[in-house]
Amino acid sequence: xxxxxxxxxxxxxxxxxxxxxxxxxxxxxxxxxxxxxxxxxxxxxxxxxxxxxxxxxxxxxxxxxxxxxxxxxxxxxxxxxxxxxxxxxxxxxxxxxxxxxxxxxxxxxxxxxxxxxxxxxxxxxxxxxxxxxxxxxxxxxxxxxxxxxxxxxxxxxxxxxxxxxxxxxxxxxxxxxxxxxxxxxxxxxxxxxxxxxxxxxxxxxxxxxxxxxxxxxxxxxxxxxxxxxxxxxxxxxxxxxxxxxxxxxxxxxxxxxxxxxxxxxxxxxxxxxxxxxxxxxxxxxxxxxxxxxxxxxxxxxxxxxxxxxxxxxxxxxxxxxxxxxxxxxxxxxxxxxxxxxxxxxxxxxxxxxxxxxxxxxxxxxxxxxxxxx
Ligand code: SF4
Numbered sequence: 001x002x003x004x005x006x007x008x009x010x011x012x013x014x015x016x017x018x019x020x021x022x023x024x025x026x027x028x029x030x031x032x033x034x035x036x037x038x039x040x041x042x043x044x045x046x047x048x049x050x051x052x053x054x055x056x057x058x059x060x061x062x063x064x065x066x067x068x069x070x071x072x073x074x075x076x077x078x079x080x081x082x083x084x085x086x087x088x089x090x091x092x093x094x095x096x097x098x099x100x101x102x103x104x105x106x107x108x109x110x111x112x113x114x115x116x117x118x119x120x121x122x123x124x125x126x127x128x129x130x131x132x133x134x135x136x137x138x139x140x141x142x143x144x145x146x147x148x149x150x151x152x153x154x155x156x157x158x159x160x161x162x163x164x165x166x167x168x169x170x171x172x173x174x175x176x177x178x179x180x181x182x183x184x185x186x187x188x189x190x191x192x193x194x195x196x197x198x199x200x201x202x203x204x205x206x207x208x209x210x211x212x213x214x215x216x217x218x219x220x221x222x223x224x225x226x227x228x229x230x231x232x233x234x235x236x237x238x239x240x241x242x243x244x245x246x247x248x249x250x251x252x253x254x255x256x257x258x259x260x261x262x263x264x265x266x267x268x269x270x271x272x273x274x275x276x277x278x279x280x281x282x283x284x285x286x287x288x289x290x291x292x293x294x295x296x297x298x299x300x301x302x303x304x305x306x307x308x309x310x311x312x313x314x315x316x317x318x319x320x321x322x323x324x325x326x327x328x329x330x331x332x333x334x335x336x337x338x339x340x341x342x343x344x345x346x347x348x349x350x351x352x353x354x355x356x357x358x359x360x361x362x363x364x365x366x367x368x369x370x371x372x373x
């Protein structure tokens with residue numbers, strides 16, 4: 001269950017929307033326009049110190065400097081793959097490691113964010129699971145991942161540019177177990193005075209925390225929903241994903257059926273293919289059966305994710321011909337089924353390989369994979 005974030009002694013500026021920041025700054029006797037100046041400096045110019053906000057009089061900068069927490073992430077190392085994917089290893093307060101992955105694709109880019117340090121979900125095929133949960137990230141720590149990577153890669157935010165930036169919550173952790181901080185981070189990212197990365201550019205991937213899926217469906221502005229499935233029978237899913245013992249497939253299916261979708265919106269179901277475990281034709285047909293009520297509502301698409309081997313995890317990737325057959329079985333029944341191309345494997349930035357090490361090993365949630373083939 002969620003662990004409260006560590007108490008922070010200074011207000012986490014990066015976790016406040018422009019409106020919240022205006023209210024906060026009013027407490028110092030400053031007018032609202034000063035709040036907006038500071039917010040824009042942080043989220044548009046990516047300044048990392050109050051001293052660099054030159055719009056403010058020196059006296060104000062000096063007074064505010066002691067209040068600010070503008071660098072909640074400590075960069076440790078950046079790994080760059082041959083395909084341009086970059087994996088960023090940070091530490092957060094308490095010394096816990098978290099990782100963020102930058103996945104360029106022409107003019108577009110996908111940012112894969114972490115929502116927790118470590119992860120409590122214990123998926124059998126995941127390197128991150130070996131860490132256990134260390135703590136939830138704060139909203140400021142989640143937003144700071146975006147700010148740091150955009151600054152490092154020379155991107156500038158704003159409505160035009162942000163249209164080319166997609167965000168996926170598929171890094172370390174289960175985002176729905178850090179619900180309030182994740183939703184607050186999304187509000188900050190969507191702020192039109194800052195990054196303006198709106199929820200329709202964001203996909204949240206969950207292993208299936210049913211009550212929180214229901215809560216997410218009630219949000220006015222919410223990200224797209226992706227569900228890590230990986231097995232379509234309770235017997236197998238119990239073994240691979242212990243969350244299924246609490247929220248079995250029938251409950252997950254009901255939550256997905258009840259999830260209110262926008263016109264033309266799908267729920268994405270992610271399926272990690274493991275050699276000899278869940279990749280047979282019978283497994284594909286079990287998946288079709290489970291999806292049947294969702295397919296009847298045109299509500300589901302499938303992302304097949306070739307397993308990324310990680311040190312110490314006893315699974316192998318499925319052979320390409322079996323993956324192709326699995327996909328063909330689904331497509332023959334009209335299910336939109338896409339095969340994800342692993343990105344950043346040579347720097348261990350692909351899904352399931354994030355394990356918070358400074359060496360070439362990193363952990364994205366393997367059940368999510370942000371890049372289409
Ligand atoms: S697959 Fe995702 S949810 Fe499961 S243990 Fe790994 S990081 Fe956590």
